[in-house]
């Protein structure tokens with residue numbers, strides 16, 4: 001201590017000031033370093049927290065989804081007694097028509113098994129039933145046998161739009177022949193009734209107009225549509241062979257042109273093509289002159305007809321379609337003029353179509369599709385008389401609903417950065433893949 005006093009007493013005032021200043025600088029530097037270290041630590045903490053947040057976010061989303069699925073609300077379903085409740089199989093039940101039929105039968109209170117190979121069907125079409133105690137979805141191709149216990153089989157599995165069934169003709173043939181045999185085999189084993197979704201295409205390019213159920217048809221057996229037309233014709237033949245030989249109860253619906261929500265955006269049939277093209281301000285594609293005719297029914301009418309037929313005692317074929325006939329050129333105006341009801345946010349070229357009649361410059365005439373039936377209109381007297389069924393949804397109302405559906409789909413697709421193009425009804429070049 002003495003030494004320290006001795007040293008200090010030896011220092012002069014200037015030296016004292018210098019020492020004091022140095023001590024002050026050292027003190028400030030220490031404090032500053034402390035501050036820097038603290039902020040580095042805080043920054044590190046923030047980064048770690050961010051990383052944790054990023055890793056946990058998907059888990060949080062999963063938990064939210066799970067919570068939602070636990071509290072999922074299903075459309076209202078009737079309660080049926082054990083006696084009235086049926087176990088029903090719908091093949092192709094996730095497709096356009098199949099999913100609407102699924103909705104009806106579920107809401108009517110039945111137990112459903114939906115089978116689909118998702119070639120043209122989509123899980124989205126039936127996702128609102130997933131988890132319901134009366135509903136089961138099986139990813140299965142009817143070309144393979146199926147062993148389940150059911151009371152009724154609605155056999156709808158097959159691509160139905162020309163570009164889809166021509167995409168892989170061998171597969172279309174297998175689906176309609178082997179697939180139908182498998183379902184008839186199942187019906188025989190378990191004593192179920194089977195309804196075949198046949199088609200107006202069994203009449204081919206008809207020489208009788210309108211087409212009634214007695215007409216045998218005019219089909220080119222080696223043309224590009226034959227895989228579907230002949231596939232369905234032989235499917236009908238199989239139904240009646242099983243009925244006569246094995247006593248299987250069969251119902252055959254000859255379905256005419258149908259449209260509505262849940263048609264695939266790339267379906268390629270005329271209604272979805274025109275709506276999609278008009279919504280996107282593209283020219284409407286007409287194959288040939290457009291003087292060929294069709295009669296279009298809304299999907300809910302068809303579904304009611306299918307259920308009535310299944311539960312009737314009519315085993316012979318029945319036409320289900322809307323007898324209001326239009327040329328394809330005629331058919332432009334309603335969907336196009338209805339676009340004014342579509343919200344502006346939809347990706348739509350406002351200079352094209354909106355609220356105006358279509359001029360010929362907005363039509364792209366393409367070559368005629370081979371073997372395209374020139375006239376088609378159902379004679380529905382049998383369905384009226386024996387089922388008390390006829391279509392009730394006016395064309396404009398059905399189109400309006402379909403336009404709204406496609407608008408929402410386009411918006412959904414646009415949000416997902418993908419805008420589908422309508423598919424042309426052309427044969428795929430080269431050798432198609434098949435299995």
Ligand SMILES: O=C(O)[C@H]1O[C@H](OP(=O)(O)OP(=O)(O)OC[C@H]2O[C@@H](n3ccc(=O)[nH]c3=O)[C@H](O)[C@@H]2O)[C@H](O)[C@@H](O)[C@@H]1O
Pocket residue numbers: 160161162199200201228255256257258259268269270271273274285286287288290292294328369372373425
């Ligand atoms: O919608 C249906 O229910 C029916 O559709 C198709 O039969 P198709 O009458 O050829 O149906 P579309 O492809 O919609 O064609 C209808 C008419 O419009 C024409 N078309 C089609 C698409 C297009 O963009 N432009 C166009 O002019 C076709 O050439 C045809 O003359 C199927 O073959 C049937 O099995 C099915 O029952």
